[in-house]
Amino acid sequence: MARRIGDPVAVALGAGAGETAGVLGEHGAVKVLASDASEFADFLVVPKVDALQAAVEAVSPAAVLVVSSAEGKEIAARLALRIGSGIITDATDLEAGEEGPV
Numbered sequence: 001m002a003r004r005i006g007d008p009v010a011v012a013l014g015a016g017a018g019e020t021a022g023v024l025g026e027h028g029a030v031k032v033l034a035s036d037a038s039e040f041a042d043f044l045v046v047p048k049v050d051a052l053q054a055a056v057e058a059v060s061p062a063a064v065l066v067v068s069s070a071e072g073k074e075i076a077a078r079l080a081l082r083i084g085s086g087i088i089t090d091a092t093d094l095e096a097g098e099e100g101p102v
């Protein structure tokens with residue numbers, strides 16, 4: 001889905017992030033930002049939001065896609081608030097319009 005609006009950049013957080021980064025690359029991620037820092041092992045969302053905010057600031061993506069789980073929705077909502085963006089949950093598809101990503 002991400003490739004349709006640009007070059008996919010993935011973020012892998014937590015134990016095994018390095019191994020996950022390799023798999024994400026095999027599945028089309030052009031760049032993978034990974035961290036296996038211990039704070040990602042806990043069930044706290046703030047460190048994950050911090051990491052995604054740093055990723056957004058580093059790569060200026062057209063969109064941020066987050067897994068559709070309870071935790072993912074909380075992370076997406078907090079991230080949207082921090083970066084001044086809108087949020088769409090439970091999306092199953094996306095496409096770029098004539099003037100770029102919509």
